[in-house]
Amino acid sequence: MSTTRLHVDWTACDGRGLCAELLPGLLAEDDWGYPVARGGEAEPAVPRHLEDSARHAVDRCPAPALRLVRR
Template identity: 60%
Template sequence: MTENARQATTPRLHIDWTRCDGRGLCSELLPQLLSRDDWGYPRSRDNSRETAVPGPVVKYARRAVARCPRLALTLVEDA
């Protein structure tokens, strides 16, 4: 894959619902992408299953993935 093709790929944020316990840290770290439902679980603001992470927000998404206490977040980047 060329460098231009790699840059054109938009990463997505995946939430593993079997691991998540609704602490809400991710929605605090990524308010641009996530909100919380009535029980405190994260939900994407665009209501998608895996929300797209725009370029300027990728570094914050990586930080949220690293800080998730239940390891429920993954940044999916297609190769």
């Protein structure tokens, strides 16, 4: 069974922190405003109940540096 994961393109991310505001259960901000996964994973798994919020965060990313991937 595949899992939806949140991928951050670090070359595109400019650290505005919007994604962490939109996904507080999944992401936090580091000291410079860049997103970090609360579980410490490079590509955190998106729980089913957060998939709509994750899609919204991907759509709203101003860089755009976020995308959802199936693994």
